[in-house]
Amino acid sequence: MELKPEQLVAQLDSGPLRPAYLIAGPEPLRVLEAADAVRAAARAQGIAEREVFEAEGNQREPDWAALQASFRAPSLFASRRLVELWLPTAKPGKDGSAVILDFCADPPADVVLLVTAGEWSNKHGGKWSEAIGRVGAISVAWTVKPHELPGWIEQRLRTRGLKADREAVQQLTERVDGNLLAAAQEIDKLALLSDGSQLDAATMESLVADAARFDVFRVIDAAMNGQAAQVSRMLAGLRAEGTAVPALLGMVVKELQTAAGLARVAAGGGNLSAAFKAQRIWDSKQPMYQRALKRHPAPRWDAFVSQAGRVDRLAKGRGRAGEDPADPWLALERLLLAVAEPRALRLLARA
Structure with a gap:
């Protein structure tokens, strides 16, 4: 069974807990609140004992042997237990998958398993998550889109x-x-x-206070996602906060160079998935790059990188001979608007 986080919360009020729950996704608040709802339902149903398994110290994975032993061990203090497993990458690996599959094949009557994860995509699912879905419920907390x-x-x-x-x-x-x-x-x-x-x-x-968080990461994400209005608003906020253009350009150039490299791979018929992996781009961010690459051909991304160099020169007062003086904030805005919206490319001719 797959439910939205809000549907899961409503379902928890209507009956006894299922043997297992998987709550994952890129939206931390929705993951947290859905997991808290499971914990609250467990307490309401008399489940007072709770165990948590996660990677500790230098370990890359939880102690799978200890988790499996816990599933089969009798409860020390209560008739039922809530066992929580935290998987930041939503990838339990071969050993972890085997432990989860074994649990779901014959769920102990005194254990409720709650698996939470901070990432999720179609690539994360597998036999282990399908098994949880059969005996329990899966809830994916997707990011709330701007129009939603x-x-x-x-x-x-x-x-x-x-x-x-x-x-x-x-x-x-x-x-x-x-x-x-x-x-x-x-x-x-x-x-x-x-x-x-x-x-x-x-x-x-x-x-209500203005809780918008203006930072270079969100500005770049807005540009790559095609959100032109957000780009202008965030840049205005950064400028009002006293941020200097050179402080932004390092990350801007890095992201543009990354996109340019990916665009060359795609244009050459290369394996974009392998390129994402080589660049260490998380699954959750890959759709953003894919949308951006559809808007512009490979040569244009190289032009964007060159334009960012011009913005840097303007910000440092090192414009080239014959180069018209310009406001570096305006030049940066025109560059990122062009990244977000191809119709804004004409603005670069005026920059």
Whole structure:
């Protein structure tokens, strides 16, 4: 059984716990809250004993032998136990898969297994996760997409007993800038401060802090994902915070060079999956690069790298002879807008 995190939470209230749960995905808040819901359901059903297995010290994997022994050992302090397994990469390997498969083939009556992971994609699944799905439930906490965020916030407000009009929801959406943890914290604060009336934009403005996190990583991700409006907004925030353009360019150039290299591999008919692995690009970030590579041919990525060098010269006051003086912030914005949206390429001709 595969459920969304919110569906899993609702299902936990309707009956006894299943033998096993797998909760994974790139959105930490949704993973955390779904796992907390399983823990809360376990406590409500009288499961007081809890064991946690994860990699420790220099170990790359949990102690699989100890985990398997725990499954078959009688409970010391209670009739039932919650056994948690933390897999950051969602890849238990051969030994771990065997232990999980053995558990699912004959789940002990006194054990509930909770597996949590910080990554997930189609490549992560296997016989071990399918086995969990057969005897229990799988819940994948995907990242909430920008167009889904207003709905997520509105639903979250309702669960906290709050009502907000469309403008207020949109304002909160813009303030948290995709940060679900910040959104959850602000909504909890609103639940304490609200007088019970419907929240409008003015009230939201007065009660909610601007929780947007402006940093170079998010700016680059926005550009690579084709989110031009986000690029302009984040750059304006960075500039207002006093960030210097040269402090941003190192990561900008690195990402553009990475994309250029991947584009050359793709253009040459090479194995892009192998290139991702060679560049140590996580599975969760590969779709971002794939979307970006579809927007621009390989030569254009090399041109973007050269343009970043021009921005660096402008920022350091080292423009070439005959090069028109320009605001380095404007030049950087035009570059990243061109990365995000091919129609913005014309802006580079003016840079």
